[in-house]
Every structure is written in structure tokens, then in C-alpha cells.
Amino acid sequence: xxxxxxxxxxxxxxxxxxIEVGRPNLGPQTSVAIYRLxxxxxxxAIIRHSSPETARRIVFDAGYTSGKxxxxxxxxxxxxxxxxxxxxxxxxxxLNVGILSVEESDVENMNFTLTVSEDLDCW
Numbered sequence: 001x002x003x004x005x006x007x008x009x010x011x012x013x014x015x016x017x018x019i020e021v022g023r024p025n026l027g028p029q030t031s032v033a034i035y036r037l038x039x040x041x042x043x044x045a046i047i048r049h050s051s052p053e054t055a056r057r058i059v060f061d062a063g064y065t066s067g068k069x070x071x072x073x074x075x076x077x078x079x080x081x082x083x084x085x086x087x088x089x090x091x092x093x094x095l096n097v098g099i100l101s102v103e104e105s106d107v108e109n110m111n112f113t114l115t116v117s118e119d120l121d122c123w
Contacts, residue, residue: 009065013073029096035120081107085114092116 019028046055074091078084089100098119105112 009061011065011069013069032120039121081110081112085112098122 043055043059046058070091075084075087078087085100085102092098092100098116101115101117103113103115
């Protein structure tokens with residue numbers, strides 16, 4: 001890890017490993033406090049070694065990459081946008097990430113306002 005430079009993302013779902021083999025007793029769950037500790041200390045270190053704007057871009061890129069990987073590996077091909085939202089809502093709940101709500105939807109113009117409550121960053 002962290003041994004090669006790269007110009008583009010190389011993340012692959014297989015990098016997550018086999019959680020059942022690696023954590024046969026503890027399983028896939030962990031503490032929200034530990035997740036937050038990792039997230040906020042990593043963000044702090046990035047800002048300290050670069051800038052707040054660089055940290056924002058890095059976190060955005062990581063979020064984009066993880067969202068794309070989740071879509072490609074955990075979401076079935078949706079029939080339409082409402083099916084996609086339904087699948088994402090179910091997945092976020094199953095993974096204990098948060099509760100997705102549709103606040104506003106305009107399917108014809110593809111405009112949506114979505115919120116996630118009880119997410120990993122909620123205080």
C-alpha cells in the first residue's frame with residue numbers, strides 16, 4: 001500500500017479482500033466511532049500536508065470511486081431511476097450506512113433531492 005505513484009484510480013473491488021476469511025469471528029461490522037476516527041484523522045492529515053481544497057478534492061474523488069464501485073458490484077441493473085433509488089435505499093439500510101429519503105422528485109426532468117439520515121457522520 002502507498003508504494004507506487006499513479007495518474008488514475010486503480011481501485012478494484014477485490015482490494016476489499018474476503019471479509020469472512022479475514023474476520024471469521026468479528027464479521028463485517030465495526031464501530032461508527034472508529035470509522036469517524038479514521039475519516040477525520042485522515043482528512044486532518046491531508047489538510048496538514050497539503051490544503052483544505054486538496055483535501056476536499058481527494059475526499060470527493062474517493063467518494064466518486066467508492067460510489068462507482070458500489071454501483072458496479074452491489075447494485076443490480078436498474079429498470080429505471082426509481083428502481084435505482086429503491087436499490088440504493090435498501091443497500092444503505094442493509095449496510096447500516098444510513099436511511100435514504102426522497103425529499104423531492106421530478107422524474108421527467110431527472111431532478112431529485114435525496115437526503116441520508118442517521119449516516120455515519122450524523123452527530
